[in-house]
Amino acid sequence: MDFNIAIIPGDGIGPEVTAQAKKALEAVADEYGHHFTYTEAMMGACAIDATGNPLPEETLDICEASDAILFGAIGDPKYDNDPTAKVRPEQGLLRLRKSLGLFCNVRPVKAYEQLLDNSPLKREIISGADMSIYRELTGGIYFGEKHLSDDGQVASDGCSYSVKEITRMAHLAFKETQNRRKKLTLVDKANVLETSRLWRRTVTEVAKGYPEVEVDFLFVDNAAMQMILNPKQFDVILTENLFGDIISDEASVIGGSIGLLASASVGTENALFEPIHGSYPQATGKGIANPLASILSAAMLLRHLGLQDEAESIETAVEKSLELGFTTEDLKPENPLSTSKVGDFIADYI
Amino acid sequence: MDFNIAIIPGDGIGPEVTAQAKKALEAVADEYGHHFTYTEAMMGACAIDATGNPLPEETLDICEASDAILFGAIGDPKYDNDPTAKVRPEQGLLRLRKSLGLFCNVRPVKAYEQLLDNSPLKREIISGADMSIYRELTGGIYFGEKHLSDDGQVASDGCSYSVKEITRMAHLAFKETQNRRKKLTLVDKANVLETSRLWRRTVTEVAKGYPEVEVDFLFVDNAAMQMILNPKQFDVILTENLFGDIISDEASVIGGSIGLLASASVGTENALFEPIHGSYPQATGKGIANPLASILSAAMLLRHLGLQDEAESIETAVEKSLELGFTTEDLKPENPLSTSKVGDFIADYI
Ligand SMILES: CC(C)[C@H](C(=O)O)[C@@H](O)C(=O)O
Numbered sequence: 001m002d003f004n005i006a007i008i009p010g011d012g013i014g015p016e017v018t019a020q021a022k023k024a025l026e027a028v029a030d031e032y033g034h035h036f037t038y039t040e041a042m043m044g045a046c047a048i049d050a051t052g053n054p055l056p057e058e059t060l061d062i063c064e065a066s067d068a069i070l071f072g073a074i075g076d077p078k079y080d081n082d083p084t085a086k087v088r089p090e091q092g093l094l095r096l097r098k099s100l101g102l103f104c105n106v107r108p109v110k111a112y113e114q115l116l117d118n119s120p121l122k123r124e125i126i127s128g129a130d131m132s133i134y135r136e137l138t139g140g141i142y143f144g145e146k147h148l149s150d151d152g153q154v155a156s157d158g159c160s161y162s163v164k165e166i167t168r169m170a171h172l173a174f175k176e177t178q179n180r181r182k183k184l185t186l187v188d189k190a191n192v193l194e195t196s197r198l199w200r201r202t203v204t205e206v207a208k209g210y211p212e213v214e215v216d217f218l219f220v221d222n223a224a225m226q227m228i229l230n231p232k233q234f235d236v237i238l239t240e241n242l243f244g245d246i247i248s249d250e251a252s253v254i255g256g257s258i259g260l261l262a263s264a265s266v267g268t269e270n271a272l273f274e275p276i277h278g279s280y281p282q283a284t285g286k287g288i289a290n291p292l293a294s295i296l297s298a299a300m301l302l303r304h305l306g307l308q309d310e311a312e313s314i315e316t317a318v319e320k321s322l323e324l325g326f327t328t329e330d331l332k333p334e335n336p337l338s339t340s341k342v343g344d345f346i347a348d349y350i
Numbered sequence: 351m352d353f354n355i356a357i358i359p360g361d362g363i364g365p366e367v368t369a370q371a372k373k374a375l376e377a378v379a380d381e382y383g384h385h386f387t388y389t390e391a392m393m394g395a396c397a398i399d400a401t402g403n404p405l406p407e408e409t410l411d412i413c414e415a416s417d418a419i420l421f422g423a424i425g426d427p428k429y430d431n432d433p434t435a436k437v438r439p440e441q442g443l444l445r446l447r448k449s450l451g452l453f454c455n456v457r458p459v460k461a462y463e464q465l466l467d468n469s470p471l472k473r474e475i476i477s478g479a480d481m482s483i484y485r486e487l488t489g490g491i492y493f494g495e496k497h498l499s500d501d502g503q504v505a506s507d508g509c510s511y512s513v514k515e516i517t518r519m520a521h522l523a524f525k526e527t528q529n530r531r532k533k534l535t536l537v538d539k540a541n542v543l544e545t546s547r548l549w550r551r552t553v554t555e556v557a558k559g560y561p562e563v564e565v566d567f568l569f570v571d572n573a574a575m576q577m578i579l580n581p582k583q584f585d586v587i588l589t590e591n592l593f594g595d596i597i598s599d600e601a602s603v604i605g606g607s608i609g610l611l612a613s614a615s616v617g618t619e620n621a622l623f624e625p626i627h628g629s630y631p632q633a634t635g636k637g638i639a640n641p642l643a644s645i646l647s648a649a650m651l652l653r654h655l656g657l658q659d660e661a662e663s664i665e666t667a668v669e670k671s672l673e674l675g676f677t678t679e680d681l682k683p684e685n686p687l688s689t690s691k692v693g694d695f696i697a698d699y700i
């Protein structure tokens with residue numbers, strides 16, 4: 001089959017890891033007789049440097065014309081810690097999510113047996129943990145009205161949600177739950193927030209259509225504790241944008257394998273796939289960045305395009321590289337492989 | 351000296367643990383020749399049941415007339431999971447904070463050597479961690495305008511902060527930092543929120559008055575990861591209300607000793623002291639609740655009243671009970687002491 005894939009390498013280690021994911025896609029294309037056309041586009045700090053705009057029009061056009069988007073990472077320290085900066089790399093990503101309507105972020109978090117010793121948590125706490133976090137991505141306080149008073153003394157951010165926004169998210173999460181262990185946990189702060197109470201009411205309503213799914217409600221502060229005390233209790237977590245940002249990042253480190261976690265941001269028309277890790281500027285250009293999360297995001301991309309076997313072939317190759325210890329230094333301090341060598345191994349194995 | 355102490359036992363295990371804290375206060379009064387007058391007041395689910403109001407006028411009056419407030423816990427499952435409930439126990443606490451202007455919540459989190467094995471984290475990650483979290487408590491999205499559209503389709507919560515609110519918090523946090531390891535971390539989401547950018551600007555301004563303090567900025571999602579990956583890096587954390595709720599609860603479990611953590615909520619006129627743990631309804635009346643956090647909140651109360659030595663005498667007694675294993679079943683599954691016996695031991699030791 002033929003597919004158009006937009007590639008946004010982004011900043012920091014983004015380009016290096018995305019290059020390995022592309023190798024994996026090429027290997028799949030060869031092996032299964034597909035044809036992928038790649039179009040590269042700019043976003044983030046590199047786009048600001050080149051064009052002044054973190055999300056150039058052209059990038060948006062390329063993404064809209066694509067069947068799926070493979071994204072690396074964005075962010076550059078020179079734009080952080082400058083609260084007065086008018087243009088920031090992150091705006092590119094936020095605008096892309098909003099413009100393409102990528103309202104549903106999915107982050108599977110799994111403790112890989114081979115990597116349990118890397119976890120800051122004790123083995124017995126983390127072994128067997130396997131959850132999928134559904135985070136709303138185009139609403140809430142991220143996209144509410146922002147205001148700064150003329151005298152600079154008072155700032156505000158609005159947070160709002162509609163039944164419609166919550167309902168479409170909830171259906172996607174419930175559907176996934178049906179394919180898993182049939183437990184859905186809504187994370188909110190319904191004892192304080194009106195928006196959270198709307199989430200609780202709406203999810204309770206949607207739940208009626210999925211009677212085989214057990215629904216739990218957890219306040220976000222308690223969820224932040226439970227994630228550490230007993231991560232195995234979670235199957236599918238459903239939550240709003242800001243809570244999802246925090247809880248999914250927390251979840252991503254408990255397995256000791258943030259270098260292996262990929263995520264999908266799905267809309268009705270398009271979808272974007274990226275590693276959970278950031279642009280990791282300190283590692284840029286050194287050949288030490290772990291490409292597995294990016295490679296696994298390519299697998300998610302293939303699955304999204306309906307190419308199940310192809311996706312699995314990548315996942316199997318990744319399992320193999322872990323098994324054989326053909327990995328970068330974050331996972332294997334002695335005799336690690338370089339970013340590019342890991343990519344080669346995966347492509348060869350496929 | 352003479353002091354008026356308001357006691358709000360609250361719900362669940364609140365009354366049991368507060369009773370032990372009162373024993374400790376009485377032991378201190380005896381030993382050091384002070385005179386404490388206690389006035390009990392209702393708040394939370396028990397107050398709703400008795401009066402229909404989670405924070406009766408009388409409670410507010412008693413608190414206002416007191417030198418300090420000792421509080422247990424609130425919350426009852428019968429009010430959770432009912433997003434339509436008009437009156438909720440938590441409203442009592444939120445209104446009390448606001449009415450008394452208790453704008454600064456302080457949560458010291460320390461890994462007790464004797465309890466390291468209870469932690470979900472590996473010993474080497476957590477051993478030596480010692481931080482103090484400064485959470486703004488009367489602003490932000492907790493107290494912003496809430497709205498639900500007439501048709502029930504759209505809900506919203508407003509979040510706002512002023513330079514004045516941030517400045518007074520920041521000074522308290524910087525002063526504490528000077529007495530500690532001189533590192534302050536502001537946790538925010540300045541890459542997305544206008545209020546966070548105001549926090550960053552204002553804290554940068556206040557920092558100029560404390561040149562010996564090193565200031566760090568951390569996005570809240572990253573903070574949620576760092577808290578697990580390397581909690582020892584934190585000295586004083588300063589943050590807004592909602593982020594503080596989440597991050598401090600996360601921090602409270604990493605030491606394996608949530609049953610030992612106390613917190614202070616301080617205003618210009620008054621201050622309230624409470625355990626970090628909740629009302630733990632499953633344990634109510636069984637004599638198994640750990641009273642140490644409540645007892646340690648009595649120590650914080652004494653320190654707030656200027657009674658340093660007295661506070662230390664409680665803290666020493668608590669260290670002793672840990673050393674000797676005179677503790678409840680959460681810390682010592684075999685041959686535990688009851689809630690009340692632990693309280694007796696502490697009082698005797700003082
Ligand atoms: C870069 C930032 C704006 C973004 C977010 O907060 O959504 C990131 O943390 C993420 O989770 O993708």
Ligand SMILES: CC(C)[C@H](C(=O)O)[C@@H](O)C(=O)O
Binds near residue numbers: 191221
């Ligand atoms: C009970 C609830 C409203 C409260 C809060 O969110 O502030 C609690 O979680 C706390 O941290 O004291």
